[in-house]
Amino acid sequence: MKNKKICILGGGLSGLSTAWKKMRQGHEITLIESSPQLGGVLQSEQKNGYLLDYGANTLSLRNQETSDILEDMGVLKYALDANPNANKRFIVRNQKLVSLPLNFTSFLSSSFLSPLGKLRMCLEPFIPKGNQDGMETVASFISRRLGKEALDYCGNPFISGIYASDPETLNLANAFPALFRMEEQYRSLLIGMVKGKNSKKKIPKTRLLSFPEGMNQLAVLIQKNLAQDHVYTSESVTSVTNLGKGWKVKSVNQAGNISEFLCDEVISTIPVDQISNIDWENIKGQENFTNLMQVTHFPLSMVFFGMDREEISHNLDGFGFLVPEKEKLSILGTLFSSTLFENRAPKGKVLLTTFVGGERMPELALAEDEQIYAAVEKDLSSLLGMTSEPTFRHIKRWKQSIPLPDKKMSLRVKAAKEISSLNKGLYFSGSALSGVSLPNCIEADIT
Numbered sequence: 210m211k212n213k214k215i216c217i218l219g220g221g222l223s224g225l226s227t228a229w230k231k232m233r234q235g236h237e238i239t240l241i242e243s244s245p246q247l248g249g250v251l252q253s254e255q256k257n258g259y260l261l262d263y264g265a266n267t268l269s270l271r272n273q274e275t276s277d278i279l280e281d282m283g284v285l286k287y288a289l290d291a292n293p294n295a296n297k298r299f300i301v302r303n304q305k306l307v308s309l310p311l312n313f314t315s316f317l318s319s320s321f322l323s324p325l326g327k328l329r330m331c332l333e334p335f336i337p338k339g340n341q342d343g344m345e346t347v348a349s350f351i352s353r354r355l356g357k358e359a360l361d362y363c364g365n366p367f368i369s370g371i372y373a374s375d376p377e378t379l380n381l382a383n384a385f386p387a388l389f390r391m392e393e394q395y396r397s398l399l400i401g402m403v404k405g406k407n408s409k410k411k412i413p414k415t416r417l418l419s420f421p422e423g424m425n426q427l428a429v430l431i432q433k434n435l436a437q438d439h440v441y442t443s444e445s446v447t448s449v450t451n452l453g454k455g456w457k458v459k460s461v462n463q464a465g466n467i468s469e470f471l472c473d474e475v476i477s478t479i480p481v482d483q484i485s486n487i488d489w490e491n492i493k494g495q496e497n498f499t500n501l502m503q504v505t506h507f508p509l510s511m512v513f514f515g516m517d518r519e520e521i522s523h524n525l526d527g528f529g530f531l532v533p534e535k536e537k538l539s540i541l542g543t544l545f546s547s548t549l550f551e552n553r554a555p556k557g558k559v560l561l562t563t564f565v566g567g568e569r570m571p572e573l574a575l576a577e578d579e580q581i582y583a584a585v586e587k588d589l590s591s592l593l594g595m596t597s598e599p600t601f602r603h604i605k606r607w608k609q610s611i612p613l614p615d616k617k618m619s620l621r622v623k624a625a626k627e628i629s630s631l632n633k634g635l636y637f638s639g640s641a642l643s644g645v646s647l648p649n650c651i652e653a654d655i656t
């Protein structure tokens with residue numbers, strides 16, 4: 210295979226992983242990132258002795274492929290495994306924290322669902338296959354296969370925890386392709402799980418990971434192993450031109466200086482809603498850009514509270530908790546960050562990370578700081594027995610948080626493929642196309 214010059218636009222996890230894989234294939238890569246720092250959404254900061262993660266908090270390592278790539282990048286040896294206690298997860302039911310079952314015995318004894326709700330869930334293997342046209346919402350799938358109570362007390366909080374969205378908005382085939390395929394192939398999820406056939410090879414035991422300096426360290430570690438003279442930060446791409454035989458990428462830095470890069474291929478990993486900031490010149494099938502940029506995402510605020518351990522009566526013995534919409538609280542859920550990973554809080558203190566807003570309450574994510582703090586304090590006081598005000602508070606706001614795998618995702622994926630088929634050497638990737646989880650961004654295969 211001829212070695213190519215490849216320009217990668219965007220230095221988030223998608224861009225960095227693509228750059229790594231292309232470099233390993235022997236290509237010459239140039240990575241261009243508009244921010245001074247690489248990592249995109251992976252942002253970590255030390256404040257008052259607390260280590261805050263503003264974007265992803267955990268990398269859930271399940272697939273052999275992700276594990277192999279991280280190993281090859283040389284980053285896995287630095288990873289920090291979550292505290293084994295973090296296996297335990299809670300939801301709110303009747304305004305109290307209830308632990309979710311970890312096995313069938315605890316499923317029977319747990320009060321996360323009523324006896325009738327559990328019975329309905331157990332009927333899953335007897336439910337016929339649904340319509341396989343790929344248009345079903347996650348809400349319809351869960352209530353059809355597992356029952357309405359499972360939707361209200363598992364599906365709803367789980368979706369707000371991952372996507373800051375509602376199951377009614379998400380498309381099953383885009384959000385959970387493995388579940389969609391499992392029903393298609395085995396009719397039942399339980400039967401599919403027992404037969405254990407999945408297209409992806411799993412590692413023996415799922416690992417929940419971060420890094421000692423927070424999730425941004427993953428980006429820093431990948432960057433260290435890339436060819437340094439070809440990584441440009443504080444350079445915003447302004448135009449991409451199809452030269453017929455090859456491509457020209459132009460960028461501008463903060464001082465207004467313009468740079469030009471000539472290459473054989475361009476791979477854009479910048480968020481699809483920011484693609485319109487770039488002039489795409491001589492591109493065939495321009496009309497596809499409208500669909501490529503179709504994306505829904507809701508505002509989300511992450512609220513960090515630090516305080517003395519004694520100020521909280523709950524054991525904080527788990528990953529954290531999620532709040533079903535039915536419980537009518539202000540927050541979406543809270544991570545027990547200092548239980549999850551070591552050195553997230555000074556000795557004797559705890560760090561809690563609470564999610565506010567999303568599709569459920571977008572206006573609260575955009576409210577004044579004091580209004581957000583008051584809402585979080587009220588909910589945490591009653592749920593965790595928080596007895597005094599936190600001594601440390603901080604808010605990170607995301608005006609547009611997670612690009613949703615709703616029905617628009619099918620449109621943008623189709624449009625990206627169409628543009629690539631018409632323009633040799635132009636590709637699009639990034640979380641809005643590959644799926645948002647960190648393993649999706651790491652594994653994404655562009656060409």
Ligand SMILES: Cc1cc2nc3c(=O)[nH]c(=O)nc-3n(C[C@H](O)[C@H](O)[C@H](O)COP(=O)(O)OP(=O)(O)OC[C@H]3O[C@@H](n4cnc5c(N)ncnc54)[C@H](O)[C@@H]3O)c2cc1C
Nearest residue numbers: 219221222223243249250264265266267446640645646647
């Ligand atoms: C609040 C939040 C919490 C999350 N939690 C988790 C979690 O716990 N676990 C998990 O698996 N996933 C989580 N995710 C999802 C995951 O973090 C993201 O899907 C992933 O990091 C996105 O990576 P990316 O490279 O595709 O995009 P980004 O990180 O957005 O990177 C795109 C990059 O392109 C750059 N760029 C934009 N325009 C230009 C331009 N013109 N020129 C050059 N560069 C440009 C941007 O500066 C940015 O660095 C979370 C996401 C959010 C927002």
